[in-house]
Amino acid sequence: MRLVFVGLGKMGRSILRGVLDKGFLAPEEVGVLGRSPERTRELAQAFGIQPVRPEDLARAERVLIAVQPRDFPALAPLIAHPLTGYLSIMAGVSTGVLTRRLGTRRVVRAMPNLAAEIGESSTALFGPKEAEEAGDLDFARALFATVGDVYEIPERLFDAFTGMSASAPAYLAVVAEALADGGVRMGIPRALALKLAADALAATGELLKRTHPGRLKDEVASPGGTTIHGLFALEARGVRAAFMEAVERATLRGQALGEEE
Structure with missing residues (x-):
């Protein structure tokens, strides 16, 4: 078996779909180990892959750990095999911790986001x-190229990457909801306001791939116009500082998760 998923939550399922849909691995090459034999069988049937027991992991080429960090210390002794390679998408769990608990240096740390x-x-x-x-x-x-772009970065930047990129969908969802609430306040029907907010964020994301955010802002904000007045309100409320602090707080929490190990 080429890859076994240990745990298969929302992120794990997104990765699994990418792996299978892109043909990176065939279903018979992929296994899953759930929190119980019943859950393992349920997940295997749902995705057409192989159910796996802890003792079967010794025959797996690689294992992708997709459980909550708090569950890893108890899980590690059950899945540790010195000849197996491990991929982890657990936030805050360093390669040092993975190595110590799994008994091998064949560990890769990965941090995708919900856009997978x-x-x-x-x-x-x-x-x-x-x-x-x-x-x-x-x-x-x-493997991770099947669900988007891959960036190799020093491990010291992982918590910051998590606090910024991995958490970004939640931050931007709040922005979309707030924009929609503003539209509703001004009389736009809720369903339309939500659609407009989603369209605006999606289109702006595409534009930002082509130009600097400051330039894009300046192109929209004409002198004395509506946008510059809206931007003034955002600046008055400290929106930049709020986003910067959000990244900082999330980064620090990632570091704390690692220290708990």
């Missing part, structure tokens, strides 16, 4: 030289 669901994730990757030499890092690059 639509093949538009930004995924950070890091692995030590042992993972590079064993081909685990190459495997991870190809």
